[in-house]
Amino acid sequence: xxxxxxxxxEETLIQEVAVILAVDSSTISSSDPLHTLGIDSFSFxxxxxxxxxxxxxxxxxxxxTKEDFQTIHLLALYISRMS
Amino acid sequence: xxxxxxxxxxxxxxxxxxxxxxxGAGNMFQIVLQMEGALDETILRECLNxxxxxxxxxxxxxxxxxxxxxxxKIYSKEKMLPPNVRTYRLDDNAAFSKVLSTLExxxxxxxxxxxxxxxxxxxxxxxxSFLAVVFxxxxxxxxxxxxxxxxxxxxxxxxxxxxxxxxxxxxAHLCKxxxxxxxGKWVNRKLLQLSENKSRFLPLHSVSEKKFRFKxxxxxxxxxxxxxxxAYNEAGYxxxxxxxxxxxxxxxxxxxxxxxxxxxxxIVPVSIDTRPVEKVAQEVFFNHMSFFLIRVKANExxxxxxxxxxxxxxxxxxxxxxxPADIEKASLLMRIVxxxxxxxxxxxxxxxxxxxxxFSYTGEAAYNSPMFxxxxxxxxxxxxxxxxxxxxxxxxxxxxxxxxxxFSYLDGMLENEEIDSxxxxxxxxxxxxxxxxxxxxxxxxxxxxxxxGRGMS
Numbered sequence: 001x002x003x004x005x006x007x008x009x010e011e012t013l014i015q016e017v018a019v020i021l022a023v024d025s026s027t028i029s030s031s032d033p034l035h036t037l038g039i040d041s042f043s044f045x046x047x048x049x050x051x052x053x054x055x056x057x058x059x060x061x062x063x064x065t066k067e068d069f070q071t072i073h074l075l076a077l078y079i080s081r082m083s
Numbered sequence: 084x085x086x087x088x089x090x091x092x093x094x095x096x097x098x099x100x101x102x103x104x105x106x107g108a109g110n111m112f113q114i115v116l117q118m119e120g121a122l123d124e125t126i127l128r129e130c131l132n133x134x135x136x137x138x139x140x141x142x143x144x145x146x147x148x149x150x151x152x153x154x155x156k157i158y159s160k161e162k163m164l165p166p167n168v169r170t171y172r173l174d175d176n177a178a179f180s181k182v183l184s185t186l187e188x189x190x191x192x193x194x195x196x197x198x199x200x201x202x203x204x205x206x207x208x209x210x211x212s213f214l215a216v217v218f219x220x221x222x223x224x225x226x227x228x229x230x231x232x233x234x235x236x237x238x239x240x241x242x243x244x245x246x247x248x249x250x251x252x253x254x255a256h257l258c259k260x261x262x263x264x265x266x267g268k269w270v271n272r273k274l275l276q277l278s279e280n281k282s283r284f285l286p287l288h289s290v291s292e293k294k295f296r297f298k299x300x301x302x303x304x305x306x307x308x309x310x311x312x313x314a315y316n317e318a319g320y321x322x323x324x325x326x327x328x329x330x331x332x333x334x335x336x337x338x339x340x341x342x343x344x345x346x347x348x349x350i351v352p353v354s355i356d357t358r359p360v361e362k363v364a365q366e367v368f369f370n371h372m373s374f375f376l377i378r379v380k381a382n383e384x385x386x387x388x389x390x391x392x393x394x395x396x397x398x399x400x401x402x403x404x405x406x407p408a409d410i411e412k413a414s415l416l417m418r419i420v421x422x423x424x425x426x427x428x429x430x431x432x433x434x435x436x437x438x439x440x441x442f443s444y445t446g447e448a449a450y451n452s453p454m455f456x457x458x459x460x461x462x463x464x465x466x467x468x469x470x471x472x473x474x475x476x477x478x479x480x481x482x483x484x485x486x487x488x489x490f491s492y493l494d495g496m497l498e499n500e501e502i503d504s505x506x507x508x509x510x511x512x513x514x515x516x517x518x519x520x521x522x523x524x525x526x527x528x529x530x531x532x533x534x535x536g537r538g539m540s
Contacts (some may be wrong), residue, residue: 006303022359034321040446041324042411049403060399062275 003083010076011054016050017072030072055083086159087253088145090369090372090414093153095220096145097425098470104426105471106493108193108214110220111464114228115186115213116450118458121214124170124205126456130239131203137246139163140368141222142198152255153418153453155369158198167195175209178244182208183297189215190466191294213456215466220370225465227342227354227367229449230426234367236452250365256415266412273406274432277378281347283339284436285496287472296504298490307505310513318391324444324479325394328353328377329387331442331477334508338501339439349379351438353398355407363449373407387420430472441469441476448482465489470518477509488513489497 004012010030017034018025020043028037034044048059057079068078088096099110143155171185189204200219207211207534218228228239234245302310314326331351339345353375358366375398383393401407417425430437448463463482466489469475471529479486490505499503 022361024360039321041321041398041444042355044321045398045402050398052403060395 004055006076006080009022009079009083010073012018012054013051013076013079014073016047016054020046020050028072030076032072034075036081050054051061055079059081084137085148086140086143086157086251086369087148087155087255088155088418089253089256089411091372091419092221092415092423093422093425094414094429095370096153097422097429099221101426102423102468103193106191106295106468108191108468110470111468112218112220112223112225112228113149113186113188113190114216114218114225114232114519115464115466116216116232116455117210117462117464118214118455118457118460119309120210121207122205122214122456124168124460127166127203127205127214130235130456131168134235134238135161135166135201137161137244138249138368140251141201143200143222144197145221148255150255152257152421154255156250159353161370163381164196164199166200169204171200171204171331173206173208175244177208180317182213183299184212184295185296186215186266186466189217190238190339191275192217192470209460214455221344223368224372225355225443225445225467226358226449227369227371228411229408229463230363230367232455233450233452236450236455239456240454248365249367250479251368253369263412263416266409267416268411269404269406269409273376277350277376278434280380282350282433283347283381283439285339285342285344285475287474287493287496294494295424296327296492296494296502297466298502299464299466300490300506300509300513300515301462301464302488302513304484305483305492306515307481308474310486311503313514317388318395322395323354325391325398327479328442329391330338330392330509330512331440332379332384332390333387334477334505334512335440335475336381337508338505340404341501341504345381348381348435349377349384350433351377351379351440351442353377353457354441354443357407357411373410375401375407405505429523436472437470438473439475440473442478443476444479447484448480450482453483462487467491469493472524477524486513502535 013023014028014030017028017037021038051059068074095110103109117432139157139160143157145153146156148154173181173185185206194200194202202217204215204217208381216228216232223231237243238245283504311323316322318326332351354372355375355514356371357373377397378395379390379393383390422427450463453460462485465478465480467476467478469491471493474496478489478491481487488509
């Protein structure tokens with residue numbers, strides 16, 4: 001897979017969060033903390049699995065800090081750095 | 084009118100059948116609203132009588148269609164039975180233990196007929212009233228029942244009819260057989276894997292009582308916020324559910340160990356809500372859930388970080404392999420099986436047992452108003468009867484940022500000192516004072532917690 005830009009990764013994550021939460025992607029802001037979007041433990045792990053399958057990154061085992069997960073934007077930056 | 088039952092609905096029916104056979108009362112669930120002041124009984128009865136008439140589904144019963152798919156027969160509105168509301172008046176200074184024992188009477192009382200699935204118990208205790216909503220799990224899951232109460236509150240306040248937004252549509256699911264059998268293959272493999280080692284259970288043979296007993300631990304907002312922070316640091320972002328499951332396993336691990344039940348693994352089914360956030364208000368009736376099947380080795384249960392890591396990894400692997408979705412699909416195949424046989428089949432993989440104990444974390448309550456019929460709600464907590472076996476469960480829920488823990492057990496299963504030990508250890512692990520049970524002076528304030536949304540039920 002060609003290396004995606006952080007913006008592309010962010011858009012991909014927004015689309016996936018919209019699928020997981022069954023909402024319109026336009027309602028999802030990349031700067032909102034994930035928990036305020038309605039993400040819970042179950043949907044969060046669904047997102048981690050999607051990230052592993054799409055970006056080949058096993059985040060559950062990586063040295064992520066809390067801040068990396070705070071928003072879709074920060075998560076996209078982390079994935080961009082790691083992939 | 085009919086509504087086809089899903090495979091998960093049919094499994095809940097089988098559990099209901101087992102519980103009825105063992106205790107005389109089915110797989111019932113009770114949601115308790117603790118309110119400031121005396122809830123007006125007349126207003127409650129009037130509102131309920133008006134409200135329930137809009138939902139003939141409440142008085143339905145399960146039947147089998149000509150195509151052999153089980154369905155819920157919905158009778159006409161004219162044949163609706165009025166809701167059963169029972170009132171109890173306790174002393175003004177009644178202790179919470181007295182309230183709890185009255186609540187236990189309600190949840191242990193079977194419904195009067197096969198078409199009754201909902202009952203209300205109103206308890207007055209001084210300046211506090213408790214409204215216990217007892218429901219048949221075949222009709223609602225916990226989240227659905229909370230949404231139902233929410234609609235009742237909204238209609239009472241706004242006089243807007245919310246009943247027309249409810250969806251009762253469900254196909255007979257008599258297609259895509261290959262997909263269902265494929266899912267069944269994976270679920271079967273998982274069950275075989277779970278049954279490879281011996282599993283740990285508390286014996287039920289000595290139980291002569293047929294009632295469920297409960298302990299409720301209620302945290303205030305500050306305590307809840309503190310434990311969520313701790314979970315955040317120890318388990319990671321949005322990992323509160325695995326954290327509470329790890330605590331629950333360790334708490335019961337000490338009971339098993341003291342009883343010298345020292346061989347085998349812990350098997351814990353964890354129910355999860357499969358409704359997307361947007362659908363919660365529409366999919367009110369019946370069961371919208373699936374399960375993780377968590378297996379923990381005793382040496383993992385000894386170390387909290389190891390236990391936590393094991394649970395997180397299993398949840399991750401099961402979502403990755405689509406196990407919850409496969410369980411939903413595979414269970415559709417089981418609908419052909421009559422309930423007594425299904426109950427037997429469910430206990431086959433673990434040689435007569437189903438689980439070491441039951442667990443759920445339902446997240447923030449779907450009931451989202453601070454008031455109920457003009458009365459301020461101080462708390463909402465859950466009191467579920469647990470499938471037998473195992474007859475034992477720990478359940479976490481939250482209302483307005485306050486965490487509640489319910490310990491549910493079949494009377495006679497545990498010694499008094501074991502029950503005290505579970506309660507004290509839970510309190511200690513959750514950072515609460517070892518005071519007796521529920522904080523009755525709790526006040527409403529906006530949630531400060533991090534994890535919201537549909538939670539896991």
